[in-house]
Amino acid sequence: MSWHKVTFTWKQGVEKVPEELDAIIESLYLDAGRPGGFGCYRAIEPIENNSYLFHRYFSPIASQYCKKLIDAHHGVPCDRPKESLFLVVGDEIESL
Numbered sequence: 001m002s003w004h005k006v007t008f009t010w011k012q013g014v015e016k017v018p019e020e021l022d023a024i025i026e027s028l029y030l031d032a033g034r035p036g037g038f039g040c041y042r043a044i045e046p047i048e049n050n051s052y053l054f055h056r057y058f059s060p061i062a063s064q065y066c067k068k069l070i071d072a073h074h075g076v077p078c079d080r081p082k083e084s085l086f087l088v089v090g091d092e093i094e095s096l
Helices: 010-014 017-031 060-065 067-072
Strands: 003-008 039-047 051-058 076-078 086-090
Touching: 003 017, 003 060, 010 017, 010 051, 017 039, 017 051, 017 060, 017 067, 017 086, 039 060, 051 060, 060 067
Parallel strands: none
Antiparallel strands: 003 051, 003 076, 039 051, 039 086
């Protein structure tokens, strides 16, 4: 099992696409009975031209429950993130 990352452009961020995704992730988490080890995190990466990328990171457990969602948004496997993260949905202690 690995971590996964979904990345959104600045335009998608302005259009609130990441926030809409967060609501779906929360529903999946609650419907699954709040499984231990489930964590979805957000990070913002500054890039050139005063723009940003918006990332959502999924723990291995969250990746299992959110596979269709990750695939639909072209998510990719990734290493466990080392940057500053903010918990969006789940259990921070068990998922990191």
